[in-house]
Amino acid sequence: MTKAQLFDQIKLKRSFLCIGLDPVLENLPEHLLDDEDPIFSFNKAIIDATEDLCVAYKPNTAFYEMYGTKGWNSLQKTWSYFSKDLFTIADAKRGDIGNTSKMYAAAFFNEERSGMGFDAVTVAPYMGSDSVVPFLNHEHKWVILLALTSNAGSTDFQSLHVGGKNRLYEEVIARSSKWGNSEQIMYVVGATKADAFESLRALAPDSFFLVPGIGAQGGSLAEVCRFGLNKTCGLLVNSARQIIYAGKGTDFAEMARAEALKVQQEMEVILHQHDLI
Numbered sequence: 497m498t499k500a501q502l503f504d505q506i507k508l509k510r511s512f513l514c515i516g517l518d519p520v521l522e523n524l525p526e527h528l529l530d531d532e533d534p535i536f537s538f539n540k541a542i543i544d545a546t547e548d549l550c551v552a553y554k555p556n557t558a559f560y561e562m563y564g565t566k567g568w569n570s571l572q573k574t575w576s577y578f579s580k581d582l583f584t585i586a587d588a589k590r591g592d593i594g595n596t597s598k599m600y601a602a603a604f605f606n607e608e609r610s611g612m613g614f615d616a617v618t619v620a621p622y623m624g625s626d627s628v629v630p631f632l633n634h635e636h637k638w639v640i641l642l643a644l645t646s647n648a649g650s651t652d653f654q655s656l657h658v659g660g661k662n663r664l665y666e667e668v669i670a671r672s673s674k675w676g677n678s679e680q681i682m683y684v685v686g687a688t689k690a691d692a693f694e695s696l697r698a699l700a701p702d703s704f705f706l707v708p709g710i711g712a713q714g715g716s717l718a719e720v721c722r723f724g725l726n727k728t729c730g731l732l733v734n735s736a737r738q739i740i741y742a743g744k745g746t747d748f749a750e751m752a753r754a755e756a757l758k759v760q761q762e763m764e765v766i767l768h769q770h771d772l773i
């Protein structure tokens with residue numbers, strides 16, 4: 497999906513919500529556990545109930561890999577179930593020497609090889625340009641580089657000053673913008689780091705930011721949007737647990753919808769206020 501197509505979807509759905517599909521068997525509604533593939537049944541119900549309210553889904557591969565081949569199969573079925581107008585993100589946080597990154601890129605982008613053709617994959621940038629470039633060699637596919645993550649430990653390395661006046665997360669943006677453009681690279685910026693959005697937006701005025709950390713992690717949508725929005729919206733704001741585990745009974749999908757609707761409605765107001773719709 498191109499940036500223009502993504503912005504069109506945002507305007508159409510009046511939403512820049514990304515729903516995290518991070519299912520754990522222990523947290524699923526009991527009545528699904530006897531299904532042949534409970535994780536896929538759960539994802540399918542969540543997608544059916546919410547796909548008109550969000551523009552993206554982000555399965556985190558850890559939640560599938562932990563179940564071995566069965567989990568990988570659930571992930572593949574989930575990807576196949578996404579309709580083509582959705583922006584799909586494999587949250588795999590990959591990155592290795594170039595030769596190996598090429599294989600990771602094929603695993604998530606090359607439908608013929610792996611059965612999955614996600615639009616984007618999350619990548620850790622710390623092995624440098626040759627670990628990221630292989631992901632950029634796929635037309636209309638995206639790399640989402642970790643810049644400033646939502647967790648407390650992000651201060652251990654990401655906030656350190658490196659060389660001149662830049663912090664490491666600013667340097668990630670400054671350098672990677674030479675490897676590809678804002679049609680290929682997005683950045684992860686945690687919603688819990690609202691103070692950083694002003695300087696990050698100045699560094700990457702045209703880029704999309706993937707923003708996890710509202711909902712269960714406590715970040716504020718309004719705070720993120722204060723400086724985070726740009727002329728093509730520029731934000732995909734992710735929420736997983738708050739939405740997918742809104743209910744545990746047979747009405748779990750309706751409860752998830754109600755929770756997603758609250759976020760979508762808040763987003764619609766914000767998009768209006770910023771003259772984006």
Ligand SMILES: O=C(O)c1cc(=O)[nH]c(=O)n1[C@@H]1O[C@H](COP(=O)(O)O)[C@@H](O)[C@H]1O
Nearest residue numbers: 516556618645646686708712713735736737
């Ligand atoms: O790359 C990510 O998506 C990510 C980066 C980050 O800085 N913080 C973060 O929470 N995430 C992911 O975003 C999701 C957040 O889930 P909830 O906290 O349940 O909304 C999880 O899949 C995390 O792994």
